[in-house]
Amino acid sequence: MAIIQAQTREGLGKGASRFLRRQARVPAVLYGGTRQNRNLSLDRKELLKLLETEGSGLRTHRQDMVIDGDVRVAVLLRDYQIHPISGMPEHVDFMRFDPNQIIQVEVPIRLKDEEICVGLKGGGMLDLIQKEVEVQCRADDLPNFLEVSVAKLEIGDAIHVRDLQLPEGVHINAEDNFTVVTVVGVHGEAAENAVAG
Structure with missing residues (x-):
């Protein structure tokens, strides 16, 4: 099981996402369960390493996400987009892990x-x-x-x-x-x- 470090992101939309990517961060969203969606960002280098080491296991294995250094949430990766030319991750979707869902x-x-x-x-x-x-x-x-x-x-x-x-x-x-x-x-x-x- 990997531990994914995430930070809350304030700005939404294409401009805010482009700004994040220039900072070597990847926009992400956490959804599911009874709680509201959370807009997050991940360190690009850490995400690339995670995709390389965990591969398809990210979709089938529960992972732990730490948000803003203190909130720990069990998650499954649901989807991610890769830029067709650069090959860099553009966006990631995570779902809260509910064992009964x-x-x-x-x-x-x-x-x-x-x-x-x-x-x-x-x-x-x-x-x-x-x-x-x-x-x-x-x-x-x-x-x-x-x-x-x-x-x-x-x-x-x-x-x-x-x-x-x-x-x-x-x-x-x-x-x-x-x-x-x-x-x-x-x-x-x-x-x-x-x-x-």
């Missing part, structure tokens, strides 16, 4: 058993089509990732979203049964087989 969050897919995958041993290649899936659950039940075993997949096989084993209390609201991962044959082999057949 039902939230929807994108959770990473983590593959396992690749070393014993039937299709890979047969010359196929894994194609992870969906790197994240959106889950719905209580904040306290939020998994860090969803683990998917590919051990039994043969060339041409796929695992779909409805095949995923979900932890208790975690749901996926997917209208389409989209493909998460598949094993594809190498093109050269497929062409050879077609000629031979």
Whole structure:
């Protein structure tokens, strides 16, 4: 768990945000729960380090935010914007962490058993089509990732979203049964087989 240092910001609007960015700070907002939204700012260097070390875990792991050096709040990162040219963070949204609140969050897919995958041993290649899936659950039940075993997949096989084993209390609201991962044959082999057949 990281500790995020934040400061209250007074000014709102584009001008105030530009001024903050010139001071190497990033505008942020904290919302959720029964309390009012709080307009904050973060040190850009600290935020970049946090994004680099925690990565997608910021969306799925509770973090502690210290506001103005004394108010401590449990938060989840909800969204952030990156400048398309500079690559610098432009704005960050945090949500107060309420363990009983039902939230929807994108959770990473983590593959396992690749070393014993039937299709890979047969010359196929894994194609992870969906790197994240959106889950719905209580904040306290939020998994860090969803683990998917590919051990039994043969060339041409796929695992779909409805095949995923979900932890208790975690749901996926997917209208389409989209493909998460598949094993594809190498093109050269497929062409050879077609000629031979």
